[in-house]
Amino acid sequence: MTVFEIRDESNKDNLLGYLFYYPKSKRFYTELLGSVDKWNAPFIFWGKIKKGEYSIGYEESLEFVRQRIIPPDRQNIGMILRDNNISEYDEYKLLTLSSGRCAQDDLYLVKIDTDDVADEIKARFELKLKDVIALSDYRVMVFFKNGRTGIADINKLRKDDRLFSRVFEEKHVFDNVKLSPGGNGIEWSGTTIISAEDIYANSKWIDIAYADIINLSKNRVIDTGEAAALLGCTRQYINQLVNQKKLIPVKRISNNFLFLRSDIESEQIS
Numbered sequence: 001m002t003v004f005e006i007r008d009e010s011n012k013d014n015l016l017g018y019l020f021y022y023p024k025s026k027r028f029y030t031e032l033l034g035s036v037d038k039w040n041a042p043f044i045f046w047g048k049i050k051k052g053e054y055s056i057g058y059e060e061s062l063e064f065v066r067q068r069i070i071p072p073d074r075q076n077i078g079m080i081l082r083d084n085n086i087s088e089y090d091e092y093k094l095l096t097l098s099s100g101r102c103a104q105d106d107l108y109l110v111k112i113d114t115d116d117v118a119d120e121i122k123a124r125f126e127l128k129l130k131d132v133i134a135l136s137d138y139r140v141m142v143f144f145k146n147g148r149t150g151i152a153d154i155n156k157l158r159k160d161d162r163l164f165s166r167v168f169e170e171k172h173v174f175d176n177v178k179l180s181p182g183g184n185g186i187e188w189s190g191t192t193i194i195s196a197e198d199i200y201a202n203s204k205w206i207d208i209a210y211a212d213i214i215n216l217s218k219n220r221v222i223d224t225g226e227a228a229a230l231l232g233c234t235r236q237y238i239n240q241l242v243n244q245k246k247l248i249p250v251k252r253i254s255n256n257f258l259f260l261r262s263d264i265e266s267e268q269i270s
Helices: 043-050 058-066 077-083 091-097 119-125 161-169 171-175 196-201 210-220 224-231 235-243 261-265
Strands: 002-008 014-022 027-032 107-112 129-134 139-144 149-153 185-188 192-195 204-206 221-223 251-253 256-260
Touching (some): 014 058, 027 043, 027 058, 043 058, 058 091, 129 185, 129 210, 139 196, 149 196, 161 171, 161 192, 185 196, 192 196, 210 221, 210 261, 221 224, 221 261, 224 256, 224 261, 256 261
Antiparallel strands (some): 002 107, 139 149, 251 256
């Protein structure tokens, strides 16, 4: 993760917030300071500020970045990229060339270490997500970085039926829920997204720690070899039980199966 300060040269280099870049996903996210108002915030974020929202998602953050760099349809863009030793159009590399300066305002970016982010933003990051698990009835169990665990009903959080249509039509798609970079939300296929802030505000808290899930996985989930040892049989016999549907694995990984220990210990297997 790369972090940039967003500063205003026209106002004594005032710090407005931070732009975060996640290289693996090539996504930008913005965190504005709570003291920022629409008079000193970047214009593109005015709508968010008016709603009291200071955590900005990747789509709005990407648009903020694109306003500050050479557009991809610029005449002679290929020559510009070659002159700057850039092999293909890359928002991050173009942003660093000019420190994010543009003709529309007096803002600029300064790259800093992650540890130098303001305490206000560090505290806000504690409300980001650590992990998510799909449950039945289109609910998710969510684990936040501050240690809280909740259950969120996605039916009540979806905002665009068009984007969510496939998620709710095909259960395996819903079950494939993933974290957005930095725990900024949850998503399906990289486009259907619910922010961490919305999930936090609409979760029902439960008394289960993330460590409990780790212990469950460690102590109650076993592979084919462990299952064979418990039953005193061969791996081939385990495969036979699976083929006969007398034993249902929770997951298949190449030539290996994962089972719940309780299913293996059940006296109903024969």
